[in-house]
Amino acid sequence: MAEIQIERITKLFKGTRAVDDVSLTIGDGEFMVLLGPSGCGKTTLLRSIAGLEQIDGGRIVIGGRDVTALPPRKRDIAMVFQSYAVFPHMTVFENIAFGLRMHRATKADTDRQVREAAELLHIENLLDRFPAETSGGQRQRIAVARALAMQPQVLLMDEPLSNLDALLRLEARAELKRLLKEIGSTTIYVTHDQVEAMSMGDRVAVMRTGKLVQVADPLTIYDGPVDRFVGGFIGNPPMNFLPVLVERRDGAAVAVLADSGEIRVEGDEALGQRVGPMVLGIRAENVQIVGSDESAALRGRVLVVEPLGSHNLVTLALGSEHLKAITRPDERLEPDQDVGLKIDPGRVRWLDTERGVAFDAEDVAGPGAGRGALTDEERDAAAG
């Protein structure tokens, strides 16, 4: 097990910066998720750490050893590929034993370690088969077992669950999390699936167009996204963003929404003494519908109600803006109904209108933060 230090890595592809000046330290035994839309450079970053890509600048240190110039076989890493890359001409046993044999482990050691890895992943009964005689889920296990059998310092995983069907993925996700916790290896896990990232990672590093946008534990990222991109990418539904005008009245701040009302904010640290136009970010579950109360300070009109079993997803119109709220499944709401709204001021994110960066994050946000909201493509990737 080892700490990984990534220092100012840059990787160019035909002039574009696939990975752009990324620095990141991953602690010993930590599970770090690299999350981002397709094409954000997360896989390139992982492959650079593995040594499968030559980097154009920066340094990679694994366990105190500078591996920047070393080929993959000398980095003491193991990798699980998106396609699994299980060798079709070898039996499952030979696949798992491959790395050990390449490192000239004795036959007894090889046998023992292969069996241990196979037992961890419950594939002992498949050892004599060829990969063509196994299912997709089993092949995924073979790939993980092959990596674990090496007892590497660092485990690198490139979307290992994305080729499984939805039901199997859910199961494999929980099991992989348990397994990796048990082994305690330093892991870097690449995914475009924000649910996977949230549910598995000790920390999540959100990437966009080659840059790190935010690195934090999943809940911090969920509750306190540094910019509109992160807030929109993480969470389903994405965070609501509303343009507001903040004023001072009797010492308290009041956020005014054009034609829809206002929200009183008591002493918010993030807001400080700021006034003027800005963006208010709020998660759907922190928007409360308080019936048809005419006296409510904030009002909206119901557009769509989507019952989702455990909760209802309600889309509201606030003037020309749309807002998503989550209600209890037994709440009776009809389209076109006017309702009062309550927004928990303690849960609000305040963002700069121009750059879309949170005020309290301007100094902590990565260099990639604040370049506008998600593009349609990125939103599709987040949803998929």
Next chain:
Amino acid sequence: MTAANDVPMARPRAGRDRVVGRTLTYVAATVLALFILVPIYLIAVSAFTPRESAFDFPRSVIPTQVSTDTILFFLNASGVIDAFWRSVIVAIITLGLSLLIGAPAGYAIARYAFRGREGYRLVILATRAFPIVILAIPLAVTYRLWGIDDTVIGVALMHTALALPFTVLITSSVFISVPRELEEAAQTLGCNPLQAFLRVSMPLALPGLAAAAIFTWVLSWNDVFAAVILTLRNPTLPAKILTALTQSPIYFQFAAGFVMLVPSLVVIFFIRKYLLGLWGRVVK
């Protein structure tokens, strides 16, 4: 309701269709097999019956007398054994050289996007655009100058040149079908690039390499033209037979045909194992 009625009705018809389809397949396969096997059989029969029976008419399909006279007569003819071994050696050198040069070239085309790759691919084929007849004179002159005319290695070089374009194209398409991630996985597991190639890509490419090998062997073994131009006193078997053909009796020709056939069949028989053995496992 109609659906319920249709199902039992449809089943016997589907069964009959399957029987008809299968019968047709077997008939076609039998016809094809006979098309190949009958001439081989007739040549073999003629080669192993007494010389006189080559002139029998009507020809008896089942040989009444077996005799090695004919084949021995052929084998004992001056220079035939030497020519036979020369042909075998030429074919083996050709096979070795064209795989040794062609497989890495095919691998390069498949894996690396180097400048001028498309042009390279075309130029490889263009070497086959020159008719060998036109090349014959300059080739013979060059061989004389280099002192490799009338030698086994000279013919093998020529055959390698003829076979290489196909070896390169066949192997490149084979290596394209081996995912790059497999090699990368091997590298993360402790291989250097060469080991990754030898342990992963090569074995997976074996069926394709076997196909290329068969092709090369047959090309070299059957070539008459280059051999006739480039050899005089040390001909390969086809060159030897060709020069002797016009003056030799028909039973001699049958024996020659048989001796030409056997090595190709033997080679194909052995390589066939790789052709089929691996596909059975790799293909999902």
